[in-house]
Structure formats: C-alpha cells, structure tokens
Amino acid sequence: MNKPVKPLRLASAAAAKPQANAEERIYHDVYDAIMEHRLPPRTKLTEQVLCQIYDTARHTVRKVLIRLETEGLVELEANRGAFIASPTSAEAKDMFELRNIIEHATLEKVARSATPKQLAALRKCVDDERGAYLSGDRPRWIRLSAQFHLELAEITDNAMLVEVLRKLVSRTTLLIAKVEAPGQNACSFDEHESVLVALENGDAALAQAQMAHHLHSCEERVQPEQSTNFDLRAALGKPL
Numbered sequence: 001m002n003k004p005v006k007p008l009r010l011a012s013a014a015a016a017k018p019q020a021n022a023e024e025r026i027y028h029d030v031y032d033a034i035m036e037h038r039l040p041p042r043t044k045l046t047e048q049v050l051c052q053i054y055d056t057a058r059h060t061v062r063k064v065l066i067r068l069e070t071e072g073l074v075e076l077e078a079n080r081g082a083f084i085a086s087p088t089s090a091e092a093k094d095m096f097e098l099r100n101i102i103e104h105a106t107l108e109k110v111a112r113s114a115t116p117k118q119l120a121a122l123r124k125c126v127d128d129e130r131g132a133y134l135s136g137d138r139p140r141w142i143r144l145s146a147q148f149h150l151e152l153a154e155i156t157d158n159a160m161l162v163e164v165l166r167k168l169v170s171r172t173t174l175l176i177a178k179v180e181a182p183g184q185n186a187c188s189f190d191e192h193e194s195v196l197v198a199l200e201n202g203d204a205a206l207a208q209a210q211m212a213h214h215l216h217s218c219e220e221r222v223q224p225e226q227s228t229n230f231d232l233r234a235a236l237g238k239p240l
Contacts, residue, residue, distance in 0.1 A: 022056045026064045029236050032139040034073055034084055034174060039232075041086030041174075045074065049232050072171035087171050096219040099168050102161065103149065103215065104208050107195070110155045111204030118155050122196050125151055129189040145188040146173045175222040191217065 033039040050061045065082045068074035075083050087095065114122075125148050132141035146169045153162045191214035198207035 022054055022060050023064055023067075026050065026054050026056070026061065027067060030064065030068060031073065031143075033236055035139055035142045038236075039084050041084050043084045043232070045082040045084070046232060047081070053233060053236060070167070072167035073174055085171055085174060087175060092172070092175055092219070092222050095168050095172050096215055096222075099165070099172065100212060100215055102165055102168070103152070103211050106153055106156055106161065106165075107199070107207045107211055108204055110152055111199055111202065111207060114155050114199060119196070119200055122148065122151055122199070126189055126192045126196055129192065133189065142173060145192075146170065148188075148192045172218065172222070176218055188214075 030039065030045070039045075045065060047058055047061050047065075050056075050064075051058055054061075065074055065076060069076050069082075073085050075085050077083065125144060129141060129144035129148065132138075132144055149169050150162065150166055153165045156162075191210065194210040195207050195214065198204075198210055
C-alpha cells in the first residue's frame, strides 16, 4: 500500500499564516505609534530590536519597514537603517501645494463621474471618522481621516494618482498628528462633510473650494519640530 502523500502545500500555507499575522501586528503597532507621536520623526527603527520585541525573523521586519516606506512614514537610509520620516518645513509646504493641485483635479473628475454607490461609500467614511473620534479611538480616527482623501482619488480610477496621493497624505498626516493633542482641532470630519455635501449636490467648484480650505487649515497646524530619542520598546508598549 502506498503511503499517503503529506499535504506540503497546506503545511506551507499554515506556516505562512503566523508570518503574515506578525507583519500586520508590527505594521499596525508602528503605524499607531507614529501617528500618536510615541515614535517622533527621526526615531530609529532598529531591526534587531523589532525582531526581539515581536519574536520574528528579520525578513518579516524588513517587509514591514518597506511597506511603511512606500507610505511615506519611514525613510530607509543606506548603511544607516530605518528612521521615522521627518519632512522639513519646506517639504511640508511643497507637499500641501502639490496636494492642492492633485485634489483640485481629483474633485473635478469625481464630480463628473461618481456613482451613488461611491458617494455612499464616502458618506460611510465620514460617518465612521466621526464615530471613531467620538469614541476616543484616535488611531482609527487618524486613519479614516486620511482614507477619505484616498477614496476620493480611487474614484478617478487612476492608479498612479492614488499611489502619489497615498504617500503625500501619509506624510502630511504624520506632521498633523505630531502637533495635535488628542481632542484638539477635531474638525477633519466636518470639513470632509462639507466637501462631500458639495459633491452630492453636483457642485464641483464648491467641493474644490471646501477642499482648499480644509488643506489650508491642515497646513496651518503643521509645525515641524526637532527630533528627540525615544525608547523603541516603551513606545510600542513592549517594555522589558
């Protein structure tokens, strides 16, 4: 009688699942720590320490760092390692100027092509953003605040536009989150609501004006500071 063949592919899939879970856990922990300013700009993310904290392999940590780099939240420097992104004042100004240009054009296209289903998805995003703030879930509130802009971009069906805006939104959101204490300037969902109402009424010009006002308000709140050194374990809630 032939021996049964071992389900190698299933075993491989089972082995890969914990790795995928580790990647997501590290990503969300670091993301939340960045956005809550527990890991301020220029903090070094040491691969060895992250491996020890999460009891995982270095290649898993590197995947997370590369993912965060593509979102504009981490800067990978040759022979030096990974650091939390630290846009300068000049770069912040340039980023908001570019966001104004891109999002102005985005709203022109969205106003012409958005379906009722897509507008309903934007409405849910704004409602969820408000709910996250009211419930005190700051990390989710920050994520949803950024997501509103990306969902607008996705309606254009232009993958390159979405990718460029994703990095800009991440980096500017990092700067805004850095200077805002919890509970202050909680206006993002109100301003997003104004943009959305204009779109629902088919008024592209008003939506563009409301977005310009929103981005200007965000830029006014950005004041890049000097970096300080933080303990990586403590910042991620994993003290010795």
